[in-house]
Amino acid sequence: xxxxxxxxxxxxxxxxxxxxxxxxxxxxxxxxxxxxxxxxxxxxxxxxxxxxxxxxxxxxxxxxxxxxxxxxxxxxxxxxxxxxxxxxxxxxxxxxxxxxxxxxxxxxxxxxxxxxxxxxxxxxxxxx
Amino acid sequence: xxxxxxxxxxxxxxxxxxxxxxxxxxxxxxxxxxxxxxxxxxxxxxxxxxxxxxxxxxxxxxxxxxxxxxxxxxxxxxxxxxxxxxxxxxxxxxxxxxxxxxxxxxxxxxxxxxxxxxxxxxxxxxxx
Amino acid sequence: xxxxxxxxxxxxxxxxxxxxxxxxxxxxxxxxxxxxxxxxxxxxxxxxxxxxxxxxxxxxxxxxxxxxxxxxxxxxxxxxxxxxxxxxxxxxxxxxxxxxxxxxxxxxxxxxxxxxxxxxxxxxxxxx
Amino acid sequence: xxxxxxxxxxxxxxxxxxxxxxxxxxxxxxxxxxxxxxxxxxxxxxxxxxxxxxxxxxxxxxxxxxxxxxxxxxxxxxxxxxxxxxxxxxxxxxxxxxxxxxxxxxxxxxxxxxxxxxxxxxxxxxxx
DNA sequence: GTGGTCTAGACCACG
DNA sequence: GTGGTCTAGACCACC
Numbered sequence: 369x370x371x372x373x374x375x376x377x378x379x380x381x382x383x384x385x386x387x388x389x390x391x392x393x394x395x396x397x398x399x400x401x402x403x404x405x406x407x408x409x410x411x412x413x414x415x416x417x418x419x420x421x422x423x424x425x426x427x428x429x430x431x432x433x434x435x436x437x438x439x440x441x442x443x444x445x446x447x448x449x450x451x452x453x454x455x456x457x458x459x460x461x462x463x464x465x466x467x468x469x470x471x472x473x474x475x476x477x478x479x480x481x482x483x484x485x486x487x488x489x490x491x492x493x494x495x496x
Numbered sequence: 497x498x499x500x501x502x503x504x505x506x507x508x509x510x511x512x513x514x515x516x517x518x519x520x521x522x523x524x525x526x527x528x529x530x531x532x533x534x535x536x537x538x539x540x541x542x543x544x545x546x547x548x549x550x551x552x553x554x555x556x557x558x559x560x561x562x563x564x565x566x567x568x569x570x571x572x573x574x575x576x577x578x579x580x581x582x583x584x585x586x587x588x589x590x591x592x593x594x595x596x597x598x599x600x601x602x603x604x605x606x607x608x609x610x611x612x613x614x615x616x617x618x619x620x621x622x623x624x
Numbered sequence: 625x626x627x628x629x630x631x632x633x634x635x636x637x638x639x640x641x642x643x644x645x646x647x648x649x650x651x652x653x654x655x656x657x658x659x660x661x662x663x664x665x666x667x668x669x670x671x672x673x674x675x676x677x678x679x680x681x682x683x684x685x686x687x688x689x690x691x692x693x694x695x696x697x698x699x700x701x702x703x704x705x706x707x708x709x710x711x712x713x714x715x716x717x718x719x720x721x722x723x724x725x726x727x728x729x730x731x732x733x734x735x736x737x738x739x740x741x742x743x744x745x746x747x748x749x750x751x752x
Numbered sequence: 753x754x755x756x757x758x759x760x761x762x763x764x765x766x767x768x769x770x771x772x773x774x775x776x777x778x779x780x781x782x783x784x785x786x787x788x789x790x791x792x793x794x795x796x797x798x799x800x801x802x803x804x805x806x807x808x809x810x811x812x813x814x815x816x817x818x819x820x821x822x823x824x825x826x827x828x829x830x831x832x833x834x835x836x837x838x839x840x841x842x843x844x845x846x847x848x849x850x851x852x853x854x855x856x857x858x859x860x861x862x863x864x865x866x867x868x869x870x871x872x873x874x875x876x877x878x879x880x
Numbered sequence: 881g882t883g884g885t886c887t888a889g890a891c892c893a894c895g
Numbered sequence: 896g897t898g899g900t901c902t903a904g905a906c907c908a909c910c
Contacts, residue, residue, distance in 0.1 A: 380885055387591060394597040407898065417887050422898070430814055433598075438636055439894035439897045445632075457599050460592040462613055463515060464585075469522040470561070471585050472575065475614050482610050485586070485593055486603050504829075508822055508909060545910055636894060643847060650853040673895055689854070703856065713848075713855050714869065719771060720844040721869055725778040726817075727841050728831075731870050738866050741846055742859050764900055791883065801902050806883070823882045823909035 370397070373414050381416055385424035393433060393444060395492045404434060404442040498525070501542050509544055513552035521561060521572060523617050532562060532570040626653070629670050637672055641680035649689060649700060651745050660690060660698040754781070757798050765800055769808035777817060777828060779876045788818060788826040 371388040373381055392398040405413075407421045414421075425442055428434045435445045468478050499516040501509055520526040533541075535549045542549075553570055556562045563573050596606050627644040629637055648654040661669075663677045670677075681698055684690045691701050724734050755772040757765050776782040788794075791809060795802045809826055812818045819829045852862050 382885080387594070390598055391590075391594045394594045406896085408896090419888090420886065422900095423885090425898080435632055436898065437631055437895085438899080441897060457592075457596055457601075458609070458613070460588065460595060461609065462519075462617070464588040464592045465610065465613055465617060466515070466519050466522045467588060468585055469614075469617065470518055473585075475611075475618075478614065479607065479610060481586070481589065482593070482607060483603075485590055486597075486606065489590070489593060489597065490603075503821060504819055510909080548910065551909090638894080643850070646854055647846075647850050650850045676895060679894090713852055713857075714865070716844065716848040716851060717865065718775075718869055718873070720841075720848045721866070721873060722771070722775045722778045723844060724841055725870075725873065726774055729841075731867075731874075734870065735863065735866060737842070737845065738849065738863060739859075741842070741849055742853075742862065745846070745849060745853065746859075766900080790881085792881095803903090804901065806885095807900090809883080820883065821910085822884080825882060 371410060371414065373416065381420050382424040382427070385410070385414075385421060386427050389424070389428055390433065391489070392492075395489050397492050398444050400444050400446050402444050404444070406441060499538065499542065501544060509548045510552040510555070513538070513549060514555050517552070517556055518561065519617070523619075526572050528572050528574050530572050531568065532572070534569055627666065627670065629672060637676050638680040638683070641666070641677060642683050645680070645684055646689065647745070651747075654700050656700050656702050658700050659696065660700070662697055755794060755798065757800065765804050766808040766811070769794070769798075769805060770811050773808070773812055774817065775873070776876075779873050781876050782828050784828050784830050786828050788828070790825060 370392065371385060373384045373388075377384055379387070389398070389404065398404070404410075404425070407418060407425060411418045411421045425434070425436070429436055429442075432445060433447070434442050436442050465478065468481070473481070498520065499513060501512045501516075505512055507515070517526070517532065526532070532553070535546060535553060538544075539546045539549045553562070557564065557570070560573060562570050564570050593606065596609070601609070626648065627641060629640045629644075633640055635643070645654070645660065654660070660666075660681070663674060663681060666672075667674045667677045681690070685692065685698070688701060690698050692698050721734065724737070729737070754776065755769060757768045757772075761768055763771070773782070773788065782788070788809070789797075791802060791805045795805045798805075809818070809820070813820055813826075817829060817831070818826050820826050849862065852865070857865070
C-alpha cells in the first residue's frame with residue numbers, strides 16, 4: 369500500500385494513517401467497496417504497533433469513511449451523509465493560507481500552488 | 497487587541513494565540529516594529545494562565561516572527577531570514593485541500609473559496 | 625423467508641439472524657411447532673457462510689426458542705420454561721430510552737413511539 | 753461518581769462507561785459545563801486500566817457529548833448539533849421491545865414498564 | 881495535576 | 896485469517 373508515516377511529523381502516528389487513507393480516497397485511488405489492507409499488514413509494513421493502526425481504522429470508521437466487517441476486513445464506504453460543516457472545512461484552509469502569506473507568497477503564487485496541488489491529488493487516482 | 501481563544505477549539509490554547517498573532521501579521525494588521533501587548537495583559541484580557549501566553553510568545557520568537565527588545569517588550573520582526581521550507585508550507589495546504597475534496601467540493605469551488613479567503617485575510621489589514 | 629442481513633449493520637451477521645428470527649416469533653409470524661428453513665437454505669438465500677447460520681441457530685436453541693427434532697429440522701418451541709430475568713429485559717430497554725432522551729425526545733413522544741413500534745411489531749404477525 | 757462496571761455484562765468495559773455517562777447526562781445528573789471525574793480517578797475507582805477509561809472518554813468526545821481541555825479535564829458539552837437520525841434511535845427500541853414481547857409481556861405491561869423506566873431515569877437527576 | 885499517544889503482548893469474537 | 900478489547904507501563908503535551 370501507499371501509506372507512509374514520518375516520525376518527524378508533528379501529527380500522531382494514527383492521525384497520519386487517517387490522513388493518508390483520506391488522501392487516497394480523495395484522489396480516487398481507493399474507491400467505494402475496495403478493501404483496505406489489514407491492520408496487521410499495515411502495522412508490519414510501517415513498523416508500528418498493531419493498536420496504533422487499529423485506532424486509525426476505528427477513527428475512519430467513526431467518520432463514516434470505511435466500514436468494518438468483523439472477521440472480514442475493512443472496506444471503503446459509500447459516501448452518503450458526509451455533510452461536513454462549511455466552517456469545519458474553512459478553518460484549516462485559512463490556516464494554511466495564512467502560513468503561505470507569512471512565507472512571503474503572493475496571492476497569485478498561492479492560487480497557482482493550489483491548482484498544482486489539486487492536480488497532483490487527482491492524478492494519483494488514475495483512471496477514476 | 498483582537499485575539500480570541502475558544503475553549504471548544506481542538507487546538508491548545510497557546511497554539512490559538514500563536515495562530516492569532518500570525519494571522520494579524522499576515523493580514524498586515526501587525527507590521528514590522530510594532531509591539532505586541534504584554535504577556536500579562538493578554539493573559540488578563542483572555543482570562544488565561546500567564547504561562548500559556550508566555551509559551552505562545554516563546555514559540556513566535558523561536559519561529560523568528562517576533563523578538564524581544566529589552567525593556568521594550570515584544571515587537572514584530574522584519575521578514576528577512578524567515579525562509580520557510582517549501583515542503584513545510586505545502587503539507588497543511590495539501591491536508592486542507594484533501595478535506596475539501598472529501599467534502600465533495602469541485603476544483604472550481606475550491607479555487608473560488610481560496611480566492612475568497614485570501615481576500616478576507618488581506619482586508620482586515622487595511623492599507624498594507 | 626423474511627430474513628435479511630445488512631453488511632452495514634454494526635451487529636455481527638449471526639446476531640442479525642438471531643434477532644430476525646426473534647422478531648418473527650414475537651410478531652407471531654413464526655408460531656410454535658413451525659419449522660425454520662434449513663441452515664443450508666438460509667445460507668444460500670442470504671449469501672452467507674454456512675457456519676454463520678449454524679451459530680445463529682445454535683444460539684436460538686440455547687435460549688430455548690427453538691429445538692431440533694431429529695430428521696425434521698429446527699422448529700419453534702413452546703413458550704413454557706422461558707422465564708427471562710426481569711433485569712435482563714430491562715437493561716436494553718433502559719439503554720434505548722436513554723438514547724431517546726439524549727436525542728431530545730420528550731417522555732410523551734417516547735411513549736407514542738413505543739406504542740407505534742408495538743403496533744408495527746404485531747401487525748406483521750396477522751391473526752396471531 | 754456513580755459509574756459502575758459489570759464483568760458479566762456483554763458490552764465491553766469502555767462501552768459500559770460510555771453508556772453510564774450518557775445515562776447520567778440523560779437524567780440531568782450531569783449538566784452542561786459540569787466536569788467529569790478524571791480518567792485516573794475513574795480507573796482507580798472501578799479497578800480498570802487507564803486506557804480503557806481514556807477510550808470511553810474519547811468516544812464521548814467524538815459523539816460531541818463532552819469536550820476535553822487538554823491539561824484541564826473533561827466537561828459536559830452544550831448539546832447543539834446532536835441531531836441523531838430517527839432510524840438510529842428506533843433500532844435499539846425495536847430490539848428491546850421484541851425481547852419484552854418474547855418474554856411474554858403484554859403491550860399494556862410494556863407501556864407501563866416504559867413509563868416506570870422513564871420516571872426512574874429522570875428522578876435521579878434531582879432538581880434539574 | 882490533566883488527557884494523549886504509543887508499545888508489547890494477551891485473549892476473544894467473527895467468518 | 897480478520898478486527899476488537901484489555902492490560903501494563905512508558906513518555907509526552909498542556910495548564
